[in-house]
Amino acid sequence: MSSPAPTTVSKRTWWIVGTLGVVAMTALAIWFGIAATAGKVHWYNGGFDIVSDEQVDIRFDLRRDPTRTVVCDLHALDTHHARVGTGRVTVGPAESSPSRHVESLRTVARATTGYVDNCTYAD
Known part of the structure; x- marks a missing residue:
């Protein structure tokens, strides 16, 4: 063998x-x-509504620990992709995750888009 x-x-x-x-x-x-x-916050931009020359409503979904508060940065852009609005919104605890939110953002000129740029836990 x-x-x-x-x-x-x-x-x-x-x-x-x-x-x-x-x-x-x-x-x-x-x-x-x-x-x-x-353990991180995940968000999904669900769209926006141009309310007026000075306001855009931004829709977004959050997937996170529903017992914790989240802080999100919102932005609005014009036709030249310049920022015409920026803000920070605090979203408190929710009953469940994911959760849907609509937040208004003031602008200095008419926006053509609005979106969530970043979300983190407040603590």
Whole structure:
């Protein structure tokens, strides 16, 4: 009975090592992704309504710990992408998550868009 050729054993060993390496790196990437987003506030810009030359209403959804207060930065832009309104809104605890919100933002000129730029926990 003959033993397998050294090159066959060597190739098989490298395939096993390579496969284990890929599995370990994939698990590490998934862990980093979950750790980076766990416990953070997530928001979704749901649209806006131009109320007047001095106001835009911004709709957004928040996915967060519903027992905590959130602070969000709102912006309004004009046709040249210049900021014509900026503000900060505090959203108190909610009954559930996600939750929908509509906030008014005062502007210095007519806006063509309004959006949430950032949200964080207040504490």
